Amino acid sequence: MSAEVSLHKFSFPFACSVSLSSQDKVTQKVPVLVKNPEVHKLKENPTLGEENHITVVQALVNNEGRGALESTKPADAGDTVAARPCVSPEASQNAMVARQSAAENLRAEGEDQRPAAKRQLSSESAAKSITAVKKSALRKEPNEQKHLHQKAQLGQGGGGKAALPGKRKRRTDLFKSSEVFHRLDSHVIRAGEELKLKRVYDVKTIVQSITQGCRNELEQLRAIWVWLCNNIEYDVSGYLGHTEKLSSPEEVIAAGRGVCCGYSNLCTEMCREMGIECKEVPGHSKGIGYRQGHSLKNVKSDHLWNAVRLGGEWFLLDACWGAGRVDMQNESFVKRFDDFYFLTDPEEFIDSHFPDEEKWQLLDKPISIEEFEQRVFKTSAFFTMGLSLISPLRYHIVTDDGEATISLGFSKLTTFTYEITQHQDLLHCGALEQKESINSSFGLLTVSHRSMKLQLLPPESDTYDVKLFARPGNATTPLVWVCSFTVECPNPRATEDMPENPFLSWGLQPFAGSLGVIGSSQNSEVAEVEDGVFDLVLKTCRSLMVLCELVHPQMEGAVAKCCLVTQIQPDNLTCHVLCPFHGFYRLSLFVRDYEKTEDKFQNAANYLLHCKEKVVGLEELFPPNLGSACGPGTRTAKAGLSRFSHNSAIVSTQQGKCNLTFHNQQDLDLHYVLSKENISSNFPLSRYVFCTYTDRKVTVSLSLPEAGVYRLGLYARITTGGDFSPMCDFVVRNNSPQIRPPFPCVYSAWGKGCVLFEPRVGLLEPLSWVLFRVRVPGALRVSVVGESRTDLKLNKSRVWEGEVFSGNSLQQLKLAASLGDSSEMSVLMMFDVKQLPTEDANKD
Numbered sequence: 001m002s003a004e005v006s007l008h009k010f011s012f013p014f015a016c017s018v019s020l021s022s023q024d025k026v027t028q029k030v031p032v033l034v035k036n037p038e039v040h041k042l043k044e045n046p047t048l049g050e051e052n053h054i055t056v057v058q059a060l061v062n063n064e065g066r067g068a069l070e071s072t073k074p075a076d077a078g079d080t081v082a083a084r085p086c087v088s089p090e091a092s093q094n095a096m097v098a099r100q101s102a103a104e105n106l107r108a109e110g111e112d113q114r115p116a117a118k119r120q121l122s123s124e125s126a127a128k129s130i131t132a133v134k135k136s137a138l139r140k141e142p143n144e145q146k147h148l149h150q151k152a153q154l155g156q157g158g159g160g161k162a163a164l165p166g167k168r169k170r171r172t173d174l175f176k177s178s179e180v181f182h183r184l185d186s187h188v189i190r191a192g193e194e195l196k197l198k199r200v201y202d203v204k205t206i207v208q209s210i211t212q213g214c215r216n217e218l219e220q221l222r223a224i225w226v227w228l229c230n231n232i233e234y235d236v237s238g239y240l241g242h243t244e245k246l247s248s249p250e251e252v253i254a255a256g257r258g259v260c261c262g263y264s265n266l267c268t269e270m271c272r273e274m275g276i277e278c279k280e281v282p283g284h285s286k287g288i289g290y291r292q293g294h295s296l297k298n299v300k301s302d303h304l305w306n307a308v309r310l311g312g313e314w315f316l317l318d319a320c321w322g323a324g325r326v327d328m329q330n331e332s333f334v335k336r337f338d339d340f341y342f343l344t345d346p347e348e349f350i351d352s353h354f355p356d357e358e359k360w361q362l363l364d365k366p367i368s369i370e371e372f373e374q375r376v377f378k379t380s381a382f383f384t385m386g387l388s389l390i391s392p393l394r395y396h397i398v399t400d401d402g403e404a405t406i407s408l409g410f411s412k413l414t415t416f417t418y419e420i421t422q423h424q425d426l427l428h429c430g431a432l433e434q435k436e437s438i439n440s441s442f443g444l445l446t447v448s449h450r451s452m453k454l455q456l457l458p459p460e461s462d463t464y465d466v467k468l469f470a471r472p473g474n475a476t477t478p479l480v481w482v483c484s485f486t487v488e489c490p491n492p493r494a495t496e497d498m499p500e501n502p503f504l505s506w507g508l509q510p511f512a513g514s515l516g517v518i519g520s521s522q523n524s525e526v527a528e529v530e531d532g533v534f535d536l537v538l539k540t541c542r543s544l545m546v547l548c549e550l551v552h553p554q555m556e557g558a559v560a561k562c563c564l565v566t567q568i569q570p571d572n573l574t575c576h577v578l579c580p581f582h583g584f585y586r587l588s589l590f591v592r593d594y595e596k597t598e599d600k601f602q603n604a605a606n607y608l609l610h611c612k613e614k615v616v617g618l619e620e621l622f623p624p625n626l627g628s629a630c631g632p633g634t635r636t637a638k639a640g641l642s643r644f645s646h647n648s649a650i651v652s653t654q655q656g657k658c659n660l661t662f663h664n665q666q667d668l669d670l671h672y673v674l675s676k677e678n679i680s681s682n683f684p685l686s687r688y689v690f691c692t693y694t695d696r697k698v699t700v701s702l703s704l705p706e707a708g709v710y711r712l713g714l715y716a717r718i719t720t721g722g723d724f725s726p727m728c729d730f731v732v733r734n735n736s737p738q739i740r741p742p743f744p745c746v747y748s749a750w751g752k753g754c755v756l757f758e759p760r761v762g763l764l765e766p767l768s769w770v771l772f773r774v775r776v777p778g779a780l781r782v783s784v785v786g787e788s789r790t791d792l793k794l795n796k797s798r799v800w801e802g803e804v805f806s807g808n809s810l811q812q813l814k815l816a817a818s819l820g821d822s823s824e825m826s827v828l829m830m831f832d833v834k835q836l837p838t839e840d841a842n843k844d
Contacts, residue, residue: 168362169313171343174218178339181222187213188226196231201253203266207273217276217310224270225342228319232266233257234333236326239288257333263320264304277309281316283355284369286377288326291425292395292486296369301356308343314362315343318353321380328428340380351378377427382482385470386411389483390451396486399458402493406454406466406485413473413511416452417504418445423463423486444498444608446506446524453524458489474511479504499551499586503603512604515591516542517573520605527609529585532616534577534609536587543594543634546573547601551586562621565731567631567649568594574631576650579611580618594634622731623677623711630729632662639716639727640665649731651712653704656736660700660712664693667752669717671724672700674710681705687742687762693752702732703740703761709733742832749819749826753777756829757799764833766809773801774815776828781818783825786811786833809833 175181188210195206210223235257238245245259249266252258258266264280271278284296285303305318322341325334346362354372355361367375376395378387390407397404408416420442444455458464464487469479503509507524508517519539527534538546546568550560559580567574577587587609590601629635631649636642645661664670670693674685681688683705689712690701704710710732715724744762757773764770772792776782782792782800787807792800806813812832816825 168364169311170345171315174310174315174343178342181219181226184214184219184222185226188223189230192227192231196256201250203249203253203269204273206253207270211274217274220274221271221276221308221310222342224267224274225317225319225322228263228267228270229323229337231256232263232319232323233335234320234323234326235259235262236331236333239326240331260320261304263318263323264306267306267317267319271306271308279307281305281307281355281357281360283353283360284372285321285354286352286427287321288328288428290427292377292427292484294425296354296373303353305353307360307362310343314360316346316349316353316360316362317342317344321352326428328426338380340384348378348383351375376483376485378483379481381470381480385414385472385482387414387470387482392485395484396488399456399487399489399491402457402489402491402495404456404458404487404489406456406468408452408468408483409450410452410470411450414447414452414470415473415475415479415504415510416445416447416454416468416470417479418443418454418469419467420456420458420487421465421467423465427484442498444506444526445501445504447510448507448524452505456487457495458487458492459495460492461489463488474514496583497553498584498608499553501586501606501608503588503606506606506608508605509603513541515602515604516540516544516593517591517604522607524607526584527607529577529579529609529611529613531614532579532611534579534587536575536577536589536607538573538575538589538605540571540573540591543570544568544573544591545594545601545628546575547590547628548575549586549588549590550577551588552579552581552583554581554583558624559618559621562624565622565626565630565649566628567633568629568635569633570637574649576622577609578616578621579609580616580621582611582615585609585611620709623675623709625675626711626731627713627726627729629726630731633728636662636714636727639668639718641668641714641716641727646730649729650733651730652733652735653702654735656704656707656734656738656740658702658732660702660730662698663696664698665696667696669724670698671715671717673713673715674702675713676708676710679705681742683742683762685710687745688740690743690746690756690760692755694755701743701760703743704732704734704736705740705742707734707737744815744829744831746829747827749817750828754828759831762829762831764806764813764831766806766833766836768806769803770806770813771801771803772815773799774828775799776817776819779817779819781825783816784813785816785825786813806833809835 178185191210191212192206195209200206200209206227207224210227211220214220214223232252233256235243235246235255237243238257239259245262246252246255246257247259247261247265249269252262252266261280268278268280282301282304284299284301285305287303289302303320305316305320307314307316309315318341322338324336324338326332327334350361350363350367350372354369358366361367374394374396376389376393378389388409388411390409391405397406442457442459444457446453446455454466454468456464456466466485466487467481468483468485470482471477471479505524507522508520509515512518517538518541521535521537546566548564548566550563552560555563563578563580565576567576573589573591575587575589577585579585585608587607588603589605591604592599592601632641632644632647636644641662641664643661643663645659651658651660670691672689672691674689676685679685685705688703688705690703692699692701700712700714702710702712712730712732714727714729716727717724741761741763743760744756753775754777755775757775758771772784774782774792775798779800782794784790784792784802784804786804787810788805790802790804792802794800804813812830814830815828817828818825
């Protein structure tokens with residue numbers, strides 16, 4: 001943990017010792033140590049920074065007089081040479097050649113069958129390292145020997161992949177994932193609880209208990225790490241100076257708390273008990289108390305962590321950071337196991353930990369303290385989610401023309417949001433999690449296939465802190481902090497108000513594919529709206545239902561509903577948008593599976609629209625009572641209505657009239673409703689719709705009384721005797737100023753197969769002869785009844801026709817027919833006659 005003031009900064013010297021385990025003492029009945037300069041020349045000790053090298057040649061002789069090769073746990077990549085006491089080097093080499101095959105077999109049997117000499121470095125020998133060389137290594141070249149030894153080291157049973165020769169091992173070379181330790185971790189947690197109940201504070205006893213059953217050094221180290229993270233809490237009170245800090249292993253164990261040196265020292269002691277070489281590494285960290293922008297040069301380091309040697313290579317770990325985090329606002333420790341800090345790769349560790357000694361960076365190209373300060377701070381979640389930094393590569397950003405851009409890459413489905421606040425010195429302040437977006441209107445966050453881009457537009461000339469939060473794919477857990485930046489804005493850009501976006505990002509949601517949305521006609525960038533009209537099409541892989549929401553800072557909800565038309569088709573979702581105001585709009589779409597009516601709608605996409613030129617007048621907006629499904633689509637297809645002449649939900653006419661046709665495959669009863677806001681016609685709007693149904697083809701004719709926007713609703717009776725159900729709505733936009741006459745008033749006897757050829761208007765001229773031509777299937781007699789009765793005649797084309805005098809408008813004309821066996825006449829439709837001018841009426 002980083003200290004806030006120099007009072008809290010500390011470092012501790014290394015303390016090591018050398019010893020042999022009891023198992024080694026039993027095995028080594030006749031030990032002989034030979035300082036052999038020839039063997040020393042064979043292999044250099046790879047220990048970092050160690051200038052003096054000591055080679056140990058160990059002779060082991062069993063009671064039967066046969067040499068038994070025993071593997072050790074060396075401090076470096078060396079092996080062990082076995083020889084008989086008082087034997088010449090030549091004879092010793094011959095004996096080793098004879099037993100070379102047996103030695104190789106013994107080494108391959110696994111670490112659980114290989115007793116180890118557990119050695120610990122004392123403070124006096126800390127500047128030296130011990131190289132144990134296997135006897136067969138005398139016959140091999142140094143590089144080959146090193147390669148064979150590394151092959152036999154850790155990773156046996158860890159599930160990791162083999163590292164390439166000459167390449168430094170990574171964490172994944174040791175174990176594929178932490179899941180391989182599931183049983184071990186569970187055992188350590190249980191054992192730790194039992195030891196705590198028994199009040200066992202002895203390091204050796206604890207280590208023996210938690211490492212029981214471990215097969216190799218990796219598992220032993222894992223057991224120590226898990227015990228530390230689960231049984232020691234960070235001593236916030238001691239860190240803040242409220243109480244005395246605990247540092248000795250016994251005190252830390254008994255109290256169950258300690259600061260960073262307590263963790264690192266206890267880790268070293270526990271590793272020493274298992275013969276694992278472990279060092280405490282002092283340095284700077286970007287933890288509690290770290291202030292971005294403050295130089296660390298010539299400042300005493302404030303943190304301690306550990307380096308351990310496994311398989312001849314050094315690895316890094318920090319049990320203090322792995323145990324949890326500090327809540328400085330409440331001055332408390334939040335226990336949260338963080339596996340990331342167990343054997344962290346140096347390339348990732350260096351973003352938050354900078355050792356005093358350059359060698360402990362473990363990097364091929366070490367970085368400077370200045371570079372460390374400028375690096376973007378990334379939390380463990382950044383790496384565990386597989387994120388990558390695209391730009392910028394430094395934490396401090398200066399806006400260009402009032403704008404700053406941050407971009408991250410990701411390999412798996414990820415959801416993002418951000419927080420922008422006024423700058424504070426302390427890095428670890430503010431929220432560490434976000435349940436939902438913070439609704440900032442100072443940025444545009446867009447997510448593409450494999451990257452996230454955040455465009456920031458700070459509102460004022462100031463310095464700001466920007467935190468990015470993320471969570472995996474479809475997870476419902478809070479979004480967690482992944483990285484931080486500081487944005488300096490010397491000259492803000494004049495901007496328009498942007499609508500809040502509570503749905504985290506713009507464009508398709510990263511998880512839209514799982515909802516059934518696989519493509520969009522609009523990318524995640526700002527959409528410039530032309531002429532106040534915008535159309536969006538989402539491609540789907542299955543039938544979906546959709547709801548749309550349009551938000552503008554100055555627009556009321558009732559107006560917003562008149563700006564949207566949605567069309568639902570089996571493989572497409574279309575949204576027609578009208579923009580009545582200048583500025584930015586948020587268009588959000590929510591979907592669910594079409595058949596799963598019990599499911600909730602989920603946000604699938606959000607788009608930022610910008611309308612800066614022409615806008616749509618309020619009188620041109622869509623009708624307010626539109627249904628959720630407009631135009632031909634999934635619902636009409638399921639009802640057997642097909643082959644529509646107009647496939648769009650919006651129909652425009654320049655003449656004030658149009659015909660809409662489709663096929664009725666299931667012979668359903670149909671009904672139509674025409675409506676318009678603020679209509680001024682003398683006739684009901686039902687008189688301006690006329691339907692003709694022949695065979696399977698339906699023709700819906702419209703004759704509109706005035707210019708404007710109409711709603712045409714199509715309904716069908718799905719079950720016999722049931723109610724009419726909505727099929728779809730059409731928006732009909734009439735651009736003609738001409739006043740069109742109505743159709744005749746139709747009655748229920750006008751049914752399938754009936755066709756009106758003439759007259760096609762329902763308002764006739766008075767005192768005039770009107771030609772009637774009509775087809776009425778099954779009619780025995782067809783007549784027009786007004787002031788008198790006129791029978792129509794059936795021609796060769798099965799059309800009833802004849803001329804009828806309209807009269808003086810005192811009486812309506814009715815078209816009637818005798819159908820079937822009935823002699824009664826059924827009224828099919830009724831025509832109105834225009835009123836005579838006053839002068840003509842007086843003459844009559």
